[in-house]
Amino acid sequence: PLVYTQSPNNGKGNLGMYRIQFHDELTTGMHIQIHRGGGFHHYEAKQKKESLPCHIYVGGPPALTIAAVAPLPEELSELLIASLLLGEKLKTTKDLAISSLPIVSDADFMLVGEIPPDELRPEGPFGDHYGYYALRHDYPVFKVKNIYHRKNAIWPATVVGRPPQEDHYIAEYLQDLLSPMFPLVMPKVLSVWAYEESGVHTLAAAVVKERYPKEAFTAALRILGEGHLSLSKCLMVTNVNVELKDFKKAFITVLERINVSTDIHIFANISQDTLDYTGPAVNSGSKMLLLGVGEKRNVLKEEFLGNFQSNVFKRAKVFCPGVLCVSSEIYKKGDLMADKLLEEKCIEGFIFVFLVDDVEEACNSSHSFLWTIFTRFEPAGDVYARYEVIRNHLSYKAPIVVDCRLKDWYPKVLREDLGIVKKVEERFGKIIDSIG
Incomplete structure (x- = not known):
């Protein structure tokens, strides 16, 4: 849902969208990740040893949701952007008997409360927009004081999972x-x-x-x-x-x-x-x-015609000119698989060689490549290449091997429950038929 807070130092507001887990009748989680405006406000309040006043909004003008998740420059107000999207000033009101914060008049639900400075509770695991189950961690909490709603309000919901959703x-x-x-x-x-x-x-x-x-x-x-x-x-x-x-x-x-x-x-x-x-x-x-940048300097290799010397490498497929994907055995700590791949002569001529669990999945489409590759490696830990240190810079030599296999400590991949999928399809069909 939408979370509105203001800086305890200068009163500047922030509207974000943070995951809220139900803990009990008066408490929810407050999943504020790093580099989030609400998190900065909570830090400021924590330094003062104060609770942070907070509103949680659900529903209301779609422009409000769009503004909350928009990658705005730091100094732009989300409420201002919402007004621009609406083509008119966002309707807000002030009522100190309810809260010290502005109230978004057209929201469907409003939870009024505060975020204590030092209280943490475990949250998760949850499916997330990366396509994995985010693990269990301690996060701040939101203490509910009052709940307000419009007449016959509907609580909206969405799903998250492997993109695209x-x-x-x-x-x-x-x-x-x-x-x-x-x-x-x-x-x-x-x-x-x-x-x-x-x-x-x-x-x-x-x-x-x-x-x-x-x-x-x-x-x-x-x-x-x-x-x-x-x-x-x-x-x-x-x-x-x-x-x-x-x-x-x-x-x-x-x-x-x-x-x-x-x-x-x-x-x-x-x-x-x-x-x-x-x-x-x-x-x-x-x-x-x-x-x-500049003019073209590299002629990119477009075909893989070689054979691997080691039988640990199962298949290879070119994703695009200059880029090869290679599948091997599943990851085991210390297996040196990327180093072994670097020794293979047949990968020479490619700039990047991505070591993956499933070549067909990785190369199936740009969507699949982006998800399979970039959610499964960390540059400092999974990039391998021959290099020299020149002027304190690591001067690499192609090919660059990147280990994009699922590692032991990664969270589980989100997968649909086929039984639930079947139920949804059946019920959705009945709803559509009833509409005519």
């Missing part, structure tokens, strides 16, 4: 809607696209300006410092005006221009999105930056 289309709409804003707040950036098929935060791409050598690098750092884009695990950047929505075309554009020895940057020991479990601990991981 219905939130996929909302995410794409939002990116199209907000894309003109990014050049205004980041002048070196012409366009940005985050791939929702990969869980949004695992991969983004950008077209940037390159008016002097390596200007693209500075633009990339700017992107990695902006709002929710700062959660991007992998970022590929080019100065070619390519349609970023076409992942395969954008990836090829970067690979044709990348200098593997100088233009692959891995930043280790930093924060990582809460729901991305590929790192060594929750909220910890790394980032990878790929720069592909």
Whole structure:
């Protein structure tokens, strides 16, 4: 649901969408992940040893939901964006007898309460938009004081799971809607696209300006410092005006221009999105930056014609020019499978070689590739290559092997319960028939 809080320091509001788990009649969980406005407000209140006043809204104008999940620049108000989407001022009211916070008049439900500074309770596991079961962790709680609702209000619901789900289309709409804003707040950036098929935060791409050598690098750092884009695990950047929505075309554009020895940057020991479990601990991981600017420098290999020397490698398939997927045995700690793959002569000529559990699944489509690859590796832990240290930079040599097999500590993949699917289909059919 929608969660509204205000900064205890300056009164600035934030409307976010956070998972709420029922604990008891007066308490819910408050799943505030890192780099969320509500989390910053809770931190400020915690420093003051105060509870944070909070409203939970359910339903109401769809523009409110759109604004809450939009990847807005930090200083833009979600309520302002909702008003712009509505074409009129969002209806709010103040009633100190109810709450110190503004009240959204057209919401279907409003829960009024507060988030204590130091109380945590276990939450989860839950299915999430990455397509996995997020594990059990301690999170803040919300203490309910009063519940308000409109007459005959309906409690809306949605589902989450492996993308694309219905939130996929909302995410794409939002990116199209907000894309003109990014050049205004980041002048070196012409366009940005985050791939929702990969869980949004695992991969983004950008077209940037390159008016002097390596200007693209500075633009990339700017992107990695902006709002929710700062959660991007992998970022590929080019100065070619390519349609970023076409992942395969954008990836090829970067690979044709990348200098593997100088233009692959891995930043280790930093924060990582809460729901991305590929790192060594929750909220910890790394980032990878790929720069592909200027004229074409690489002729990308398009066919795999070789044979593996080791029988641990089962199948190989080209996803796109320059990119090979190879399947092997399931992951076992210390199996050195990626190192063994590096020794295979038959992979030479490819820039990236992705080690996967199922080649057919990985290469089935761009959607499948994005999800299978980018939700299953952490740059600092799963990228393997021959390299030299030149001027304190890891200067890689192609091919770059990336271990994208499911690891022991990853959460389980979300899968449909076929019995529930059958029931839903039967009931949905009856509902449609009754409508006529």
